[in-house]
Structure formats: structure tokens, C-alpha cells
Amino acid sequence: MQTTTLRTVNGYAISRCVPQDIPSVIDINYKTLPEHYSDEFYYEILNSFPEGFLVARGDDRVVGYIMNRVEFGFSNVKGFSLSRKGHVVSVAVLEEDRGKGLGRALVEEGIRAIQEKGCREVFLEVRITNSVAIKLYGDLGFQTTQTLHHYYRDGEDAYLMAKSLA
Numbered sequence: 472m473q474t475t476t477l478r479t480v481n482g483y484a485i486s487r488c489v490p491q492d493i494p495s496v497i498d499i500n501y502k503t504l505p506e507h508y509s510d511e512f513y514y515e516i517l518n519s520f521p522e523g524f525l526v527a528r529g530d531d532r533v534v535g536y537i538m539n540r541v542e543f544g545f546s547n548v549k550g551f552s553l554s555r556k557g558h559v560v561s562v563a564v565l566e567e568d569r570g571k572g573l574g575r576a577l578v579e580e581g582i583r584a585i586q587e588k589g590c591r592e593v594f595l596e597v598r599i600t601n602s603v604a605i606k607l608y609g610d611l612g613f614q615t616t617q618t619l620h621h622y623y624r625d626g627e628d629a630y631l632m633a634k635s636l637a
């Protein structure tokens with residue numbers, strides 16, 4: 472299925488995910504991350520915030536994705552206040568396609584969609600040993616606001632990283 476290209480990066484196209492892409496997204500998730508979700512979860516995320524679910528495509532195959540959600544709760548960047556927040560649920564690029572700017576472009580375009588949805592901040596969780604992702608988020612203006620102890624099933628801690636969009 473054809474979707475509008477939001478941006479091209481090194482010959483890859485960043486565009487909105489369509490339902491037909493979900494099996495490839497699930498495959499990438501299995502190959503790249505220890506955190507997996509039910510198939511329904513992907514379709515739910517796509518339904519609830521389609522502008523925030525993006526894929527990177529090269530030669531007609533999906534090589535990366537980002538999925539985001541809009542949530543309402545306590546701010547991660549500003550004292551005790553309630554905020555509409557974008558949550559980066561998952562982002563990944565196939566190993567053979569990394570280092571070409573796709574991860575950065577997916578996060579940047581995801582943030583753009585989150586901002587256009589009226590969110591004043593964006594947050595995510597990342598394994599404290601995932602130095603590549605932590606550096607990428609730091610370069611994009613995220614700051615570590617909290618350590619979430621034993622956040623992952625295997626007991627590893629997460630950093631909660633957040634960025635103000637105000």
C-alpha cells in the first residue's frame with residue numbers, strides 16, 4: 472500500500488505505518504528487542520494514534536519503526552502538574568540498516584507528530600545499558616529524569632527520559 476513519505480533519509484522513506492506493515496514491524500521487534508507485545512497491541516496503537524506510528528522503508532521492505540502513544544498524567548518535566556504527554560513506546564531499526572540516520576529520523580518525526588497532537592512533553596523508558604539509544608535521545612534533547620528500578624522483566628533498570636515540547 473502507498474503512503475505519503477514524510478522524509479527521505481539515505482534513500483529510505485519515513486512514512487506512516489499502514490495495517491499491512493504490522494507483520495514486518497512485529498518481525499523487527501522480535502529481532503531487535505527483548506520486549507514483545509501481543510499482535511493486537513500494535514493494531515491498537517496504530518488505531519489510537521496513526522500519525523505517531525511510523526516506519527522506515529527501503530527497497531519496499533520495512534527496516535525500522537517507531538510507535539508512540541498519547542497519555543495524560545503527571546508531568547515528567549514540570550513539577551506537580553498534569554500534562555498531555557507523548558510516550559515513545561518502542562523504536563527499532565534492523566541491525567543491517569543502522570547507522571544511516573533512520574533511528575534519529577524516526578524519533579524526530581515521531582516527536583513532530585506528538586507535538587502536532589497537542590502534547591507539551593514526550594517521554595520514554597530505556598535500558599540503562601543501552602548506550603547507543605541513550606546517546607541518541609540525549610542528542611535529541613531528552614534528559615534523564617528518573618531511574619526506574621527493576622523496570623524490565625529480567626530485572627534491569629530503566630532510565631525515564633523526557634523532553635519538554637513547550
Ligand SMILES: CC(C)(COP(=O)(O)OP(=O)(O)OC[C@H]1O[C@@H](n2cnc3c(N)ncnc32)[C@H](O)[C@@H]1OP(=O)(O)O)[C@@H](O)C(=O)NCCC(=O)NCCS
Nearest residue numbers: 503562563564569570571572573574575596597603604607
Ligand atoms: C537505537 C536505534 C533505533 C538507533 O537506530 P539507527 O538507525 O542506528 O540510528 P541513527 O543511524 O540515527 O544513529 C543515531 C546514533 O546512534 C549511534 N550509532 C548508530 N550506529 C551505531 C553503531 N553501530 N555503534 C555505535 N553507535 C552507533 C550514533 O551515536 C548515532 O549518532 P550520530 O549520527 O550523531 O553518530 C538502533 O540502534 C536499534 O534499533 N537498537 C535496538 C533497539 C533499541 O535499542 N531501541 C531503543 C529502545 S529504547
